[in-house]
Amino acid sequence: MTSAASDPAPSGFLARRRLGLRVWWTMLVICLEERLVYRGDFVLGTLMRFLPIVTQVFLWTAVFGATSSGSIAGYSRNDIVAYYLLTMVSRAFSSMPGLASGIARSIRDGSIKKYLVQPVDYVGYLLAARIAHKLVYYAVATLPFAGVFLFCRDYFPPIPDWTTLGAFTLSLVLSFLLGFFMEATLGMLGFWFLEVSSIVFAYMLVQYMLSGHMFPLDMLRDIPTGVAGVSVADVVRFLPFEYTAYFPAAVWLGKVQGAELVRSLVVEAAWVGVMIVACRIAWWRGTRRYSAFGG
């Protein structure tokens, strides 16, 4: 589904109005219609996303079967299952399919020009479109998600208290913003490099591993970096990636609590701020460069 960022609304439409409520509403409805047209793809696609987890769960079950201790890096087998399922929720918020490549493409083919002449903020427009898409996605995907979670309810610890739930929700919203602004900034590298698809792919690789999508990041705690007393996990914690998959899941599972939880949320918010600024700077310098060199 790469269409989100790549097919902006008709130019006349945007030229006439600013991003008012009506635009948002129209966009929402169009997105929903678009989704429904390809409903076969959609239902199947959502359910298929759980398939890799099935494999991971069996893999870890086998690993647990061969070890004497009932816990790896503080995770029981059930915790692992719950963790993978929860990262799916995180990813549903933080992943931005097609965003960076869409921006890069519109820079390359020159369609970005119209945002330079129109009274509309490109990033704001993209954000609106993305929110619309995400809302629609949740509206339709909640059902399959709920089904899977209900089916796997025995793997989960008891539902956490309200504070934790609030922190979980906040972490998800922040992870959406973080994911959006990271990818948008990445896409704007297209102002400087002709072909950003390799950069995007490299980013996805790093993101996949260091966000905790592949395995709980706590497992890196005992992997040494070579510097005395510093583990790989300590390094990874200084990067923004963990907030896009690991962190919300860890919050739900009660791995992060109390002062640590507050500190992490503040750091996450700070990362969002940093990325917003980075995105602004990239846009500002990029468009200046673009108009100077004539694209």
Add this chain to the structure above:
Amino acid sequence: MHNSSQPRTNASSATGEPVIEVRGLAKEYRVFDKPEGLLASVTGLFNRKSRVVEALRGVNLQVEKGEFVAMLGPNGAGKTTFLKLLSGIITPTRGAATVLGSVPWERTDDFRRRFALVMGQRNQLWWDLPAAESFRLHKEIYRIDTPRFERTRDELVDLLDVRKLLLRPVRDLSLGERMKLELVAALLHEPEVLFLDEPTIGLDVVAQHSLHRFLAHVQAERQMTVILTTHYMKDVAALCKRLVVVTEGSILYDGSLEQIVDRFTSHKIVTLDLDAPPDPAAIDRLGFPCEIRGPQVILRIDRTRIADVLPGILRGQGVRDVSVEDVPLEEIVAEMFRSGSTAGTDGATGAPR
């Protein structure tokens, strides 16, 4: 084979040997409507509404060896569908067709080696590679032996004067240059039948002209049977003696280029050059539809009455020059497209079936 092969009379280069025979060929598509509005989209989840579109409604056509037939019609008339059926790309809903004695949609290798299809809007050559590479592949696929391949290639390349383009990546070529190379590729295996789907679309006048010259030459030399679909009357006038007009999936007219004028227009266009701009009232008194452009008067006069009326007009004062012409083909065809299906029932009565 069908038993009723009537020899055609109005195609001079034809040899009387049927190469393409089409009877009652029909193609229907089932299309799913995208429902308008949100609620409709939701209900559409459960039952999608579909309707049947008739792209072709029982077409009959017979083409003989060496004929160059033009198919004219508005967008969506079914021209491309017709060519796709004859190329075996799609199968018909009803009806029968044979091309070179084979049923196209059986797609036998033997049949596919004997014809070629060129689509103006599609690219058959490898985009990132020089055309020479595509030609080499073509040679393998069509099993052309090396001497014959080289001879044909050199001949075609020289005719179109594109030798210097052979080693450049296709993506760096202009549309006209690319089209020329597409044609070379299509003709390398010396097809007996050639289908051209809007080959001149988007080309400039110079490129169009050189394609016309090339096609006319190769067709005559090889006695190739060609069906060409187009939007441009120029293509038709330059290349074809026989014209087939299609609208809404039916053949509206099938006959010679000259006859279409006789059959579908009742008047001629008479242009008078006068010494001075005339008095409009005096011209009106003649009683014909007219148009006045300065000292020039254009009259539409019924063909049967021209001989009676013209002398009287010419005797009038200040007539310096006169010309009598047929209605332009564009106008006739545009009129046919407009009247479309209503004329379809009796419009082609004179055309051989």
Add this chain to the structure above:
Amino acid sequence: MTRYVSILLTFARACLVRDMTFRANFVLECVTSLGWMAMNLAFYLLVFTFTPEIGLGTGWTKAPFFAFVATGMIINSIVQALFMPSAEELTEMVRTGGLDGILVQPLDAQFLVSMHRIDFSAFANGLVGVGLLAWAIPRLPQPPHPVAILLYPLLVVCGVAILYSLVIMLAAATIHLGRNQSLYDFWFYLTNFSRYPAEIYSGPWGGPLRALCTFVIPILLVVNVPARVIAQPLTGQAGMMVAGTVFAAAAALVISRWVFQSALSKYRSASS
């Protein structure tokens, strides 16, 4: 037959010429797919810091498991290089009508569709796979049986054939649907099951899943059988397993051929 080989060589030549005109891109593609491999290997190494064996008593200790992973890399790289780019392009060809051009050519359409683009950069992973296999084999608890060494290439080819059949059936589905952005996704999710030793699928859910992926969609035979033959001691079941895999590969080819042909007969061509 020789004609098909010479056409294949022409394709390969053309694709190589193309790759070499975009050399920087080619190198980048190699590097990124190697990056993906490296990441997976790092993950497996991580897993082995927590356990000596994948599944108690399965024999998939470190060296055999990495032989398994290497086999997977080799098989997947062959499929990625030879068939995936063409199959992916089929979606595009259906959308734009490029398939029309293939159907009028006097050659088997399935051959043209599945072979006309070759991605040489995907072979990079295969080379790494061969290297990894060379590392793992001397470290196996027991050296591979001579028969196993003979059978291994055959079983790799069978694995490729099974995956190819799946690719071509998925591609046929795109002819039906008219679009399929998720072909690659679906492929990824499906082959995901073949990434690990079949033994991990056990228990009330794993058992049926294993049976399904062995006998219905024989995806578990793809990597497992060659890897098991080379990395684990040959048992009495080995003969059955090998025969079954060869049969499954043949059956998959036949069925996928049928699916593809029937999809072609329903092809409706893009309107122009």
